Amino acid sequence: MHSTALRRIVLSFALLLGARAFASDPLPAYGADITGVTVSGVSSGGYMAVQVHVAHSSFVKGVGVIAAGPYYCAQDNAWTAYYNCRAPGTLTPMPAVEVLKANTDVFARGKLIDPTEHLTAARVWLFSGTNDRTVDSVVVDALRRYYLLHNVPAASIVFVRDKPAGHAMVTENVGAPCDTSQSPFIVDCGYDAAGELLAHLLGPLERPAAKESGRILRFDQKAFNGGDAYTIGMADSGYVYVPRVCETERCRVHVALHGCRQHVQAVGEQFVREAGYNRWADANRIIVVYPQTIPRSGWGWHGAGFSFVYNPRGCWDWWGYTGPQYHTKAAPQIRALKGMIDRLGEARK
Secondary structure: OOHHHHHHHHHHHHHHHHHHHOOOEOOOOOOOOOOOEEEEEEOHHHHHHHHHHHHOOOOEEEEEEEOOOOOOOOOOOHHHHHOOOOOOOOOOOOOOHHHHHHHHHHHHHOOOOOOHHHHHHOEEEEEOOOOOOOOOHHHHHHHHHHHHHOOOOHHHEEEEOOOOOOOOEEEOOOOEEOOOOOOOOEEEOOOOHHHHHHHHHHOOOOOOOOOOOOEEEEEEOHHHHOOOOHHHOEOOEEEEEEOHHHHOOOOEEEEEEOOOOOOHHHHOOHHHHHOOOHHHHHHHOEEEEEOOEOOEEEEEEEOOEEEEEEEOOOOOOOOOOOOOOOOOOOOHHHHHHHHHHHHHHOOOO
16 A cells, blocks of 8 residues: 555544544533524524524524625525525525515414514614625615514614624634635734624723633533434534633623634634634623534435535525425424523533
């Protein structure tokens, strides 16, 4: 056997053993306050953040969205997701917001999501970069209009669209040049998107800590889908940032969702460490959860499970690759995220 091929086999075997040796611990219970959860996300993570908010608006009280559009935009169709809901054109127009609102009302009457009356008290923070060529500003504006149709007061909605950002998470001083739209999709625009959205969603905040004092923990995501995350396009492990004060005192919960090609397999822990949430969390008693997807490109075995998922960029499911209930409370990924929130709210042991 060629020596290069042999080295590859040995390395693959070592990585497999390493993955098993470093299996993640269960997500701890912290007795967190989960009556007013907030969620945010970038791109597909933004679409998922909206789905989580609309599906569970009884306890998810605020949403921050960078470069994503309204709930149920894709309407179970990958073509619509890729074209109509990213960069609408003459032949691929943005779905009518009035229709999406009517669909939402139907889902609520069927108890597939929480009653939409809860949305009226929501806080909404939206962002579209002027150099974003992946998701057009009109898509994000459609999300603004969607929330207005659900009687969210205009004063409760912030839409930032004057920053020269590319398609990425926007930070004050970390990442690539502001107009960049490439891996790891974190850009330095001299603008603290994480801090701005948290302040709008949660109210006045203490200034961020000068240095992080909490812990980043890797936890087992399999537990939130019956022991198998792979079949629903999620990684075996996710991450959570726990400020030191939250080890002993009650804290709030924020869920931060990465975008496509921004999961740990693609960019390591950069989103977890550099998106900008953690120092704000330290100073304001917020536990931040960083769930993780995986890329998949067809049929695959994992343990006893055999499933088909086409999601080569590791996006969150906002068009239906996990099944027709992807946008409801019964959605596999939404169930998993809610399970993480519920676990954090359980009493410490």
